[in-house]
Amino acid sequence: MMTPGVLPAQALRDLVATGALAADPAILDNQLQPASLDLRLGTVAYRVRASFLAGKGRRVEDRLAEFTMHRVDLAEGAVLEKNCVYVIPLAERLALPPGLTAVANAKSSSGRLDLLTRTITDGGIEFDRIPEGYEGPLYAEVCPRSFSVLVRAGQRLNQIRFRAGHAVLSDADLTALHAAEPLVSGEAVISEGLGFSVDLRPATGDLVGYRAKPHAGVIDLDRIGHYPVAEFWEALHTTEGRIILDPGAFYILVSREAVTIPPDYAAEMAPYLAMVGEFRVHYAGFFDPGFGHAAAGGAGSRGVLEVRCHEAPFVLEHGQVVGRLVYERMSARPETLYGAGIASNYQGQGLKLAKQFKA
Numbered sequence: 001m002m003t004p005g006v007l008p009a010q011a012l013r014d015l016v017a018t019g020a021l022a023a024d025p026a027i028l029d030n031q032l033q034p035a036s037l038d039l040r041l042g043t044v045a046y047r048v049r050a051s052f053l054a055g056k057g058r059r060v061e062d063r064l065a066e067f068t069m070h071r072v073d074l075a076e077g078a079v080l081e082k083n084c085v086y087v088i089p090l091a092e093r094l095a096l097p098p099g100l101t102a103v104a105n106a107k108s109s110s111g112r113l114d115l116l117t118r119t120i121t122d123g124g125i126e127f128d129r130i131p132e133g134y135e136g137p138l139y140a141e142v143c144p145r146s147f148s149v150l151v152r153a154g155q156r157l158n159q160i161r162f163r164a165g166h167a168v169l170s171d172a173d174l175t176a177l178h179a180a181e182p183l184v185s186g187e188a189v190i191s192e193g194l195g196f197s198v199d200l201r202p203a204t205g206d207l208v209g210y211r212a213k214p215h216a217g218v219i220d221l222d223r224i225g226h227y228p229v230a231e232f233w234e235a236l237h238t239t240e241g242r243i244i245l246d247p248g249a250f251y252i253l254v255s256r257e258a259v260t261i262p263p264d265y266a267a268e269m270a271p272y273l274a275m276v277g278e279f280r281v282h283y284a285g286f287f288d289p290g291f292g293h294a295a296a297g298g299a300g301s302r303g304v305l306e307v308r309c310h311e312a313p314f315v316l317e318h319g320q321v322v323g324r325l326v327y328e329r330m331s332a333r334p335e336t337l338y339g340a341g342i343a344s345n346y347q348g349q350g351l352k353l354a355k356q357f358k359a
Contacts (some may be wrong), residue, residue, distance in 0.1 A: 007164065011162075012032055012162065013032070022092070031287055034338050035161060035334060039092050040086050042088060046086060046087045052067060052212060055123070055124075074088070074151060080144050080151055083144070083145065088141075089152070102160050104128040105158060114147065114156060114308075115142060115144055115218065119141075121138060122137065148219070150219065152217055169329065175188075177262070177327070194327065196259065197289060198243055200241045205250065207351070210229070210234065221356065233353065239318035251283075253316075254305060254350060258298050259287070261327075263328065263330075265328065267287040267325040268283065269323055305322060307322070
């Protein structure tokens with residue numbers, strides 16, 4: 001019987017060996033993260049009229065025949081236009097054994113580019129959640145919200161985690177873990193996860209974040225450290241400890257707290273209660289074991305917040321709680337931790353844009 005918890009990289013290799021996790025072309029070792037697997041885009045994208053779920057008993061392929069407007073070849077690269085919806089078959093497919101479920105999420109860089117990236121499946125009735133026993137293909141639904149992007153087959157916009165049984169820590173468990181090993185700098189606000197707040201009074205200077213410019217150019221996802229920040233982002237400065245969020249605008253902000261994920265745990269960023277304001281923190285947010293942890297070269301790492309304001313302008317103030325981290329147990333400690341000997345772009349981060357922009 002499998003130990004309850006999120007599966008580490010070495011267990012994902014076992015899934016590949018047994019065929020529960022398969023791909024064409026074959027899965028690469030560098031797709032494996034400490035507690036997740038990067039998913040790769042296939043060779044074609046379908047521009048669809050609207051976002052959809054397959055629905056119980058229905059296949060995504062059949063729904064594509066219903067909603068597709070045109071087909072885009074990704075083999076040599078193609079632009080996905082801002083505010084358009086695309087469905088892209090992924091290279092990976094699943095044959096989940098009993099007792100094992102999966103959850104997908106946008107990768108950090110996808111979230112920081114405001115790429116709405118969700119996973120859909122045959123028979124799926126919700127995004128990003130895959131039930132035990134699922135056997136079939138995986139698809140990415142991609143909608144660039146702030147910038148048009150140039151993508152190619154094989155690129156990795158989302159990632160998937162596998163878990164056996166119930167892995168989420170209760171508030172009591174989380175409180176005990178924080179007492180044994182501080183998970184956050186400052187006071188721990190624990191309620192259905194570990195709350196974190198926004199930093200609008202930086203220790204130095206008055207730069208508190210960035211707002212996406214509405215009419216920027218195309219971003220080639222393969223160009224790392226390439227794009228000048230000022231061409232795509234408006235810097236936000238304040239000495240008042242507050243900013244006003246504009247409806248429809250997208251912001252990159254940073255948490256006030258430095259966060260730690262111990263080696264035997266993983267976490268997922270979740271939106272805070274809707275009652276706190278007319279905005280939400282973006283969906284991106286898997287935090288791997290070792291994020292911000294001393295054993296992996298960290299001393300606490302702050303969480304980057306991808307924030308979108310909804311119907312009404314909203315005053316966001318320093319220290320306001322804007323999200324929470326839901327901690328989960330690992331079924332075993334990963335063979336490699338985030339930031340320890342692997343290419344981890346955001347270990348020790350502060351306010352940081354996606355890796356495509358110049359530092």
